[in-house]
Amino acid sequence: MKKILEVFLGILTAMGGFVEIGELVFTVNAGVKFGFRLMWVVALGTLGIMVYGEMSARIAAVTKKPVFVLIRERLGFEAGLFTLIAANVVNLLTCAAEIGGVALILKLLFGGNYFLLILISALIIFCSIWFLKLDWIERVYGLLGLMMIVFIAAAIYHQPDWNQVAAGLVPGVPDVERTSDYYVYAYFAVAMLSSIMLPYETYFYASGALEDKWTAKDIPMNRIIVVIGFGLGALLAAALLIVGAQVFMAHEIEVQTPGTAALAASSILGTTGLLLALGGMFFAFGGAAIETTLSGAYNLAQFVGWPWGKQKEPGKVPRFTASWVVIIILATMIIITGIDPVEIVEYSIVFAVVILPLTFFPILMAGNDRKEMGDHANGFIARPLGWFFFILITIAALAAIPLLVITHGGKG
Amino acid sequence: MLKTGLVQGRASILLFALIVLTGCGQQKLSKDDLRISTGDIRTFAAATSLLAEEQIAGKLTNTFFASQAEILEDRVHTAKLDLDSPGGDLEYKRTEAVEIASHLEEKLSQMVSGEVSLEKELYLSSLANEAKSLEDSLKDE
Numbered sequence: 001m002k003k004i005l006e007v008f009l010g011i012l013t014a015m016g017g018f019v020e021i022g023e024l025v026f027t028v029n030a031g032v033k034f035g036f037r038l039m040w041v042v043a044l045g046t047l048g049i050m051v052y053g054e055m056s057a058r059i060a061a062v063t064k065k066p067v068f069v070l071i072r073e074r075l076g077f078e079a080g081l082f083t084l085i086a087a088n089v090v091n092l093l094t095c096a097a098e099i100g101g102v103a104l105i106l107k108l109l110f111g112g113n114y115f116l117l118i119l120i121s122a123l124i125i126f127c128s129i130w131f132l133k134l135d136w137i138e139r140v141y142g143l144l145g146l147m148m149i150v151f152i153a154a155a156i157y158h159q160p161d162w163n164q165v166a167a168g169l170v171p172g173v174p175d176v177e178r179t180s181d182y183y184v185y186a187y188f189a190v191a192m193l194s195s196i197m198l199p200y201e202t203y204f205y206a207s208g209a210l211e212d213k214w215t216a217k218d219i220p221m222n223r224i225i226v227v228i229g230f231g232l233g234a235l236l237a238a239a240l241l242i243v244g245a246q247v248f249m250a251h252e253i254e255v256q257t258p259g260t261a262a263l264a265a266s267s268i269l270g271t272t273g274l275l276l277a278l279g280g281m282f283f284a285f286g287g288a289a290i291e292t293t294l295s296g297a298y299n300l301a302q303f304v305g306w307p308w309g310k311q312k313e314p315g316k317v318p319r320f321t322a323s324w325v326v327i328i329i330l331a332t333m334i335i336i337t338g339i340d341p342v343e344i345v346e347y348s349i350v351f352a353v354v355i356l357p358l359t360f361f362p363i364l365m366a367g368n369d370r371k372e373m374g375d376h377a378n379g380f381i382a383r384p385l386g387w388f389f390f391i392l393i394t395i396a397a398l399a400a401i402p403l404l405v406i407t408h409g410g411k412g
Numbered sequence: 413m414l415k416t417g418l419v420q421g422r423a424s425i426l427l428f429a430l431i432v433l434t435g436c437g438q439q440k441l442s443k444d445d446l447r448i449s450t451g452d453i454r455t456f457a458a459a460t461s462l463l464a465e466e467q468i469a470g471k472l473t474n475t476f477f478a479s480q481a482e483i484l485e486d487r488v489h490t491a492k493l494d495l496d497s498p499g500g501d502l503e504y505k506r507t508e509a510v511e512i513a514s515h516l517e518e519k520l521s522q523m524v525s526g527e528v529s530l531e532k533e534l535y536l537s538s539l540a541n542e543a544k545s546l547e548d549s550l551k552d553e
Contacts, residue, residue, distance in 0.1 A: 104483065107479045107482075107483070108475070108476050108479050108480060108483075109475065109476070110475065111475045111478065111479050114483075177551075178551065251458045251459075251461075251462055252454065252455065252458050252540065252544060253455050253458045253459045253462065254451075254455045255459075256452075256455065256456075256459075256487065257459075257480070257483055257484070257487070259476070259479070259480040259483060260459045260462075260463075260480075262476075263459075263462055263463065263466055266466055266471045266472055267466060267471065270470070270471040271471065271472065271473055273471075274471065274472060274473065274476060275473075278476075340487075340490075408444060408448055411448045411451060412447075412448075412451075412551075
């Protein structure tokens with residue numbers, strides 16, 4: 001019974017924590033610009049994060065090695081150090097954007113000075129990490145993030161042509177007005193893929209498996225959580241794309257603030273819908289801020305060999321504790337300069353895809369290694385899928401920055 | 413007196429040269445930059461119109477309405493600053509974009525104080541259409 005409850009909570013948590021500010025903006029705007037034609041990226045990206053999320057947690061459960069130990073072992077010290085620095089810069093920028101996002105939500109709910117609210121948001125994130133145990137962080141932010149389900153209601157309410165939605169699951173080239181729009185389409189495909197498969201999710205999930213002391217016996221539970229939880233989370237992402245196409249496209253609005261996105265929910269449910277959307281976004285962005293903060297600290301501690309663990313007393317892991325505190329401080333300093341959170345996260349998502357191959361390659365190699373993994377090595381499903389997504393992400397990584405430049409950040 | 417006049421004359425020429433050089437050094441707005449900024453103004457105007465529409469329909473809280481108007485006002489102001497370069501051949505279009513942004517900023521400032529009406533909503537919608545037409549005129553064939 002306890003196990004069933006654990007799996008159930010894990011699924012809901014995975015679903016509620018699926019969306020963060022970057023994914024919200026990119027997915028909605030993909031719908032605004034291209035209707036349902038990028039739905040296939042939601043499906044593909046979700047499958048990708050299922051494959052690598054499951055793989056990284058399975059490796060952690062069997063070998064007791066987190067992702068950054070694998071990276072150091074498989075890539076060597078120098079390449080590993082480069083990956084660490086790049087990954088933590090992306091984590092820091094994403095964390096800054098999420099803290100800014102939380103501050104914007106607080107402003108929309110309560111009013112007040114935005115810069116003061118940034119400090120309050122950072123304090124909320126700090127207190128959540130300091131006082132709550134890891135499983136309670138996941139439950140609170142993951143479960144309350146489920147208020148975002150109001151966007152699923154909004155998507156259904158606006159009665160999309162479901163045949164066209166289904167057609168969007170097939171990769172294809174859309175009809176566009178100008179040649180340059182093909183590049184914008186490609187840019188959104190790459191950015192959406194990256195926002196769904198953000199590297200911090202893999203780092204955090206694998207580290208969480210070690211914190212919870214998973215063993216090989218937990219592998220089936222891991223698979224259930226990943227497949228069902230991330231799958232349900234993808235429904236949220238799909239709903240955001242539909243909302244973009246059905247609500248904002250007709251108004252020619254590209255969503256550049258979370259408040260604008262919330263209007264999709266208020267349009268159907270009034271203030272109730274508005275408050276559900278804002279509440280869901282608060283916990284979704286807050287959860288992402290916590291995950292990126294801890295992910296950065298996990299990465300550093302695991303790479304250099306410091307003792308680490310959220311479940312341990314802060315005094316027993318002082319350098320790990322100091323790391324995540326410093327990350328919150330630095331992220332707050334970045335966002336308090338006044339830079340738009342949506343602008344930061346757009347860049348961090350594009351740079352995240354560039355480092356994804358460096359993250360996924362060691363995971364794939366370790367997963368395929370029968371000496372390390374024994375009977376739990378990648379089988380006939382995980383192995384080919386693992387290679388497929390590694391190749392796909394590498395192509396996306398090579399295309400990301402040129403597309404960012406050519407399309408002026410997706411604006412054509 | 414003549415010496416003072418000469419010094420003043422040289423200073424004036426130097427100042428004039430500096431002004432000209434500064435003007436020449438300031439980069440002209442490219443067609444793409446102008447189109448992108450106009451697109452931002454268009455999207456903000458449309459978002460503001462939708463915001464006004466939902467507030468009139470009673471679907472929003474007053475706090476949300478005022479705060480979102482303030483956030484959009486800030487974004488429009490930033491978009492206006494992005495237009496603060498000479499437009500060269502496109503100067504008249506740049507001026508038009510700045511004018512639309514200024515009108516939008518004015519309406520948003522009123523909305524921060526809680527003012528909203530159907531007339532304002534329709535006006536905002538027309539601003540969005542103006543920005544859209546301007547943006548389309550800047551797109552390459």
